[in-house]
Amino acid sequence: MNVWLFGYGSLIWRPDFEFLDRRQARVHGWQRRFWQGSHDHRGVPHRPGRVVTLVPESAGHCDGMAYLLDSEVAHRTFEALDYREKNGYEQVEVCIEFSPSEQVDGIVYIAPTDNHAFLGPAALDDMAAQIRICEGPSGKNSDYLFDLAAALRTLDAHDAHVFELETSVRMISMNGSGEESAR
Numbered sequence: 001m002n003v004w005l006f007g008y009g010s011l012i013w014r015p016d017f018e019f020l021d022r023r024q025a026r027v028h029g030w031q032r033r034f035w036q037g038s039h040d041h042r043g044v045p046h047r048p049g050r051v052v053t054l055v056p057e058s059a060g061h062c063d064g065m066a067y068l069l070d071s072e073v074a075h076r077t078f079e080a081l082d083y084r085e086k087n088g089y090e091q092v093e094v095c096i097e098f099s100p101s102e103q104v105d106g107i108v109y110i111a112p113t114d115n116h117a118f119l120g121p122a123a124l125d126d127m128a129a130q131i132r133i134c135e136g137p138s139g140k141n142s143d144y145l146f147d148l149a150a151a152l153r154t155l156d157a158h159d160a161h162v163f164e165l166e167t168s169v170r171m172i173s174m175n176g177s178g179e180e181s182a183r
């Protein structure tokens, strides 16, 4: 059986796997939040960055990109993602919506609130200050945020949490006060 995989973070703009098809999609009952700590990609153990996870919100939804994986290669893709996202993410089955009249079952990677790297909510300015200064083996935390915001704009998908954080990081960068307020 071919498998649909829903991406809502870096998978939107950088799927580094083979796929048969990709389509813009939405999952209901979840919202995207920069609440997961990253000490292996966009931060380091003594200064973890913030990356996205999905948290339950009955009235919420999250827009992203769904990828159709061939049954023959899906297990290799999941093995690679399980390794790449070993810092707290697990596979969850979701209903993926392409339009109100077209839905499929699929898989999404979610870092649940009880995982060891979960940071949870913080004031917008504090999250922005943290994202501004953090950097890890995969690059700057701020580039991850900016790339995500740009990818969402390409999809014409609005996400107030992401866009407000983006604005806040850019403002702090202009004012040059990020490092101090993150300490």
Ligand code: BEZ
Pocket (backbone or CB within 6 Å): 006, 007, 008, 009, 010, 011, 012, 052, 085, 089, 109, 110
């Ligand atoms: C994603 O882009 O959907 C994704 C986010 C975090 C971990 C794995 C995948």
